[in-house]
Amino acid sequence: MASFKLIVLLSVLALASAYSQMPGTTMTTVTTTTTTVTADEDSQGLLNSFDRSIIRKTWDQAKRDGDVAPQVLFRFIKAHPEYQQKFSKFAGVPQSELLTNGNFLAQAYTILAGLNVVIQSLSSQELLAAQLNLLGGAHQPRGVTPAMFEEFGVIIEQVLEEELGGSFNAEARQAWKNGIAAMVAGVSKTLKNPEDLADPQTKLSRHQIRDVQRSWESMKSGRNALISAIFIKLFKETPRVQKHFAKFANVPVDSLRGNADYNQQVALVADRLDTIISAMDDKLQLLGNINYMKYTHAKRSIPRSTWEDFARLLGEVLTSKGVSASDMESWKGVTAVFVNGIAPKN
Ligand code: HEM
Numbered sequence: 018m019a020s021f022k023l024i025v026l027l028s029v030l031a032l033a034s035a036y037s038q039m040p041g042t043t044m045t046t047v048t049t050t051t052t053t054v055t056a057d058e059d060s061q062g063l064l065n066s067f068d069r070s071i072i073r074k075t076w077d078q079a080k081r082d083g084d085v086a087p088q089v090l091f092r093f094i095k096a097h098p099e100y101q102q103k104f105s106k107f108a109g110v111p112q113s114e115l116l117t118n119g120n121f122l123a124q125a126y127t128i129l130a131g132l133n134v135v136i137q138s139l140s141s142q143e144l145l146a147a148q149l150n151l152l153g154g155a156h157q158p159r160g161v162t163p164a165m166f167e168e169f170g171v172i173i174e175q176v177l178e179e180e181l182g183g184s185f186n187a188e189a190r191q192a193w194k195n196g197i198a199a200m201v202a203g204v205s206k207t208l209k210n211p212e213d214l215a216d217p218q219t220k221l222s223r224h225q226i227r228d229v230q231r232s233w234e235s236m237k238s239g240r241n242a243l244i245s246a247i248f249i250k251l252f253k254e255t256p257r258v259q260k261h262f263a264k265f266a267n268v269p270v271d272s273l274r275g276n277a278d279y280n281q282q283v284a285l286v287a288d289r290l291d292t293i294i295s296a297m298d299d300k301l302q303l304l305g306n307i308n309y310m311k312y313t314h315a316k317r318s319i320p321r322s323t324w325e326d327f328a329r330l331l332g333e334v335l336t337s338k339g340v341s342a343s344d345m346e347s348w349k350g351v352t353a354v355f356v357n358g359i360a361p362k363n
């Protein structure tokens with residue numbers, strides 16, 4: 018295992034030096050206490066040159082200590098065992114065997130290399146922002162949240178304190194705290210909040226569901242009129258859609274609003290929609306309601322295009338009622354999930 022660690026560490030250092038030779042980056046001598054002054058040195062940001070210099074110096078010391086990388090990842094997983102599942106290559110390895118598992122160690126050194134690149138980029142706000150953007154982007158599809166990076170930062174601090182002993186003084190701790198805050202702020206731009214993460218089964222985020230529920234709630238009194246407006250537009254656009262409804266198939270469109278059967282159908286749809294939307298934050302009910310809609314409409318042979326038209330007209334009517342553009346984005350996502358569930362493409 019020692020030789021494995023050495024190889025990974027060497028590749029980390031090679032990566033770091035290759036990186037620092039990229040055009041537009043600044044070579045920084047990490048062993049000296051004075052930092053190289055660059056044009057960006059005085060730009061505004063969370064980190065001043067003093068913080069940056071301490072971070073580089075303590076990091077230079079820490080990364081040579083072979084224990085730091087595995088310890089950080091090990092303690093992170095020990096503190097939050099549920100996160101181990103995210104690492105498919107060692108998800109099933111018992112905690113007691115992690116520190117001798119090759120895939121675990123490889124991940125630990127991958128993180129070390131990533132952190133190294135970030136620290137090499139500290140001298141330029143622009144470069145740092147670009148690196149953090151990449152880091153966030155690499156983690157977004159894995160469902161990693163800013164809060165997890167924050168938790169990770171706490172562990173880094175603890176491990177550095179233990180491994181560096183006396184040289185990790187109060188100033189160093191503060192510099193790292195600032196650095197970690199800058200990192201979390203940077204990655205948050207590309208990482209989604211848990212609110213915005215789509216559920217893998219329903220494909221909807223809590224945020225989308227919340228927007229739809231809130232805006233639907235706000236038009237409580239006008240719901241039947243809203244549904245009626247959609248059906249009338251739908252029948253006018255595509256007259257044969259009205260033929261699905263035996264009870265009022267032949268009533269002239271402009272007389273529908275005075276037809277009892279029509280009004281009853283509108284009320285039925287509005288009530289059902291209300292029930293569905295109210296229960297959308299319960300995943301099982303949501304999936305069940307989509308199935309119910311599919312099942313109850315399957316025998317009527319309604320083509321997918323009719324559902325798409327209904328969803329589009331719903332969007333138009335909600336917009337005309339003053340629903341905000343950002344809420345409408347959420348409605349779009351929600352209606353797409355319903356259309357795909359009720360009338361799948363194939
Ligand atoms: C300083 C903080 C971190 C750094 C520098 C870092 C770095 C990296 C790098 C370089 C990769 C490989 C990216 C790729 O192959 O596209 C990676 C993958 C990954 N990271 Fe991080 N990471 C950090 C924090 C976190 C946190 C807080 C989590 C939360 C659980 C996390 C979870 C993952 C996962 C699940 C993968 C994919 C592993 C796989 O290949 O299956 N990382 N990380």
Ligand code: HEM
Binds near residue numbers: 289
């Ligand atoms: C949000 C949208 C909709 C909701 C919540 C909804 C709900 C319902 C419900 C609860 C029923 C009664 C089911 C039963 O007891 O068998 C029903 C019947 C029906 N729905 Fe929908 N529906 C919606 C949209 C549509 C659309 C776009 C069409 C397109 C033509 C449609 C066509 C029908 C037909 C033909 C019936 C049978 C009516 C009858 O009894 O004569 N529905 N709908």
